Amino acid sequence: MKKADFILIGIVAVIVIILLIALYATGGNSGNRVQIEVDSQVVETLPLDTDAEKIIKTEKGETNTIIIKDGKVSILQADCPDKICVHHRAISRTGESIICLPHKLVVSVTNDKNTENEIDAVA
Amino acid sequence: MKSNKVKKIALYGMLVALAFTFSYFESLIPFDFGIPGVKLGLANLVVVVALYIVSPAQAFSVAIIRILLASITFGNVYSLAYSLCGGILSFAVMLLARKTKLSVIGVSMLGGICHNIGQIAVAAIVMSTVRIVYYLPVLLVAGLVTGLLIGIVSKLIIDRLIKINKDA
Numbered sequence: 001m002k003k004a005d006f007i008l009i010g011i012v013a014v015i016v017i018i019l020l021i022a023l024y025a026t027g028g029n030s031g032n033r034v035q036i037e038v039d040s041q042v043v044e045t046l047p048l049d050t051d052a053e054k055i056i057k058t059e060k061g062e063t064n065t066i067i068i069k070d071g072k073v074s075i076l077q078a079d080c081p082d083k084i085c086v087h088h089r090a091i092s093r094t095g096e097s098i099i100c101l102p103h104k105l106v107v108s109v110t111n112d113k114n115t116e117n118e119i120d121a122v123a
Numbered sequence: 124m125k126s127n128k129v130k131k132i133a134l135y136g137m138l139v140a141l142a143f144t145f146s147y148f149e150s151l152i153p154f155d156f157g158i159p160g161v162k163l164g165l166a167n168l169v170v171v172v173a174l175y176i177v178s179p180a181q182a183f184s185v186a187i188i189r190i191l192l193a194s195i196t197f198g199n200v201y202s203l204a205y206s207l208c209g210g211i212l213s214f215a216v217m218l219l220a221r222k223t224k225l226s227v228i229g230v231s232m233l234g235g236i237c238h239n240i241g242q243i244a245v246a247a248i249v250m251s252t253v254r255i256v257y258y259l260p261v262l263l264v265a266g267l268v269t270g271l272l273i274g275i276v277s278k279l280i281i282d283r284l285i286k287i288n289k290d291a
Contacts, residue, residue, distance in 0.1 A: 005229035012236065012267050016260045023257055081199050095257050101201055101246060108254055 023095055034073045036066060037106040048073065048092065048109060062103045073107060074098065135181055142169035142189035143196075150197050164235060164269050166193070170214065171231050171277040176284055179218055186214050204249075209241035227281060228274030235270025236263055 036044040038058055046052055052068045053076070064085065065077040072090035075098055085100035085107075097108035145165040152163075166189055173182035190210050194203035217234040225233065239262040247255045 001228050002224060002226040004224040005226055005232065008225065008229050008232060009267065012232075012263055016263050019260045019263075023260070082201070095254075097254050097257060099246070099255065101249060102199075104249070106254060 024093070033110045034066070034068060035106075035108050035110050037108070039104045056105060058103055058105070064100055064103055064105050064107075066107055073109065075100065075107065078103070131177075131181075134177070135185060138169055138173050138177075138185045139188050139192070142166040142185060143192050145169060146189065146193035147197060150193075162269070164238065164273060167213070167231070167234065167238070167270075168273050168277055168280075170210075171217070171227065171234065171273060172280050172284070174214075174217060174221065174230075175227065175277075175281045183214055183218075186210055201249075205242040205245050208245045209238040212241035212244075213238035226274075227278040228271060231274030231277055232267050232270035235268075235273065236266035239263065239266040 032048050034044075034046045034048050035042055036046075036054075036056055038056065043056065044054065046054065046068060048068060048071055050068065051070070054066050056064045056066060063077075063079050064075055067074060067076040069090075072092040074090035075085045075088065078086050078100055080100055080102040082102065085098050085105070088098045091098060091107075091109055094109050094111050097106055099106050143166070145168060149163055149165045169189070170182065170186045173185050177185075187207075187210070190203070190206045194200075194206055198206070213234040216237040217230050220230045220233050223229075240259075243255060243258060243262055
């Protein structure tokens with residue numbers, strides 16, 4: 001490995017650290033709301049501290065089963081072809097998200113502070 | 124002259140088949156990190172080596188054909204979009220990176236990172252959400268690490284191939 005390789009590693013490391021600080025230092029660590037979006041529209045907002053199970057159905061009839069348990073949220077079941085969302089580990093911190101690309105579904109953890117700024121899809 | 128052309132065709136075919144087989148092999152291994160987009164990128168081994176032993180145009184053909192074949196055979200429309208975008212971006216960057224002071228390993232690392240960036244870009248457009256940027260730190264590191272591993276093996280292969288070529 002040449003010197004230039006190590007410089008590359010160093011640059012990427014710095015970028016990653018900056019990104020981590022920028023993304024996670026704002027808003028604190030543990031979120032308290034779960035936000036579910038389908039095709040960029042917020043369809044559901046649930047509290048993170050209440051155990052719940054919800055089946056989200058898209059217009060095309062595709063389903064994802066979101067489960068909140070012990071302060072963490074994950075996707076229990078989905079009928080998408082790759083099931084990447086199902087295998088994703090449970091999330092619990094603000095900013096983290098589980099995405100089901102085929103269904104254009106985004107499950108994310110937010111803070112009450114943040115959701116205030118976002119437009120509610122449902123009154 | 125003619126046998127040279129046949130030789131080259133055979134070589135390109137072999138490279139594509141090799142890359143395709145690597146892709147298939149990788150699809151069999153459940154790489155479960157709980158984070159989407161983290162792959163070993165074994166097929167890139169062939170692309171990186173190709174970049175150093177055949178012409179850029181041919182290496183590009185190998186890369187593209189492999190992506191098309193693999194996605195059609197055991198992928199879906201989405202994997203085609205990501206692989207294509209990631210593959211083209213990483214190839215373009217690696218092509219330029221060859222001219223810099225980076226070694227094969229460095230080029231491969233850069234390629235790995237760009238491959239992931241390309242994939243995330245497609246995902247961001249499809250989802251039209253900026254939230255996906257939270258995956259960037261993980262994917263950058265993953266790209267770097269897999270690129271490093273692929274690069275090390277690529278270098279071993281390239282060094283030996285060049286040596287064999289010289290002795291032949």
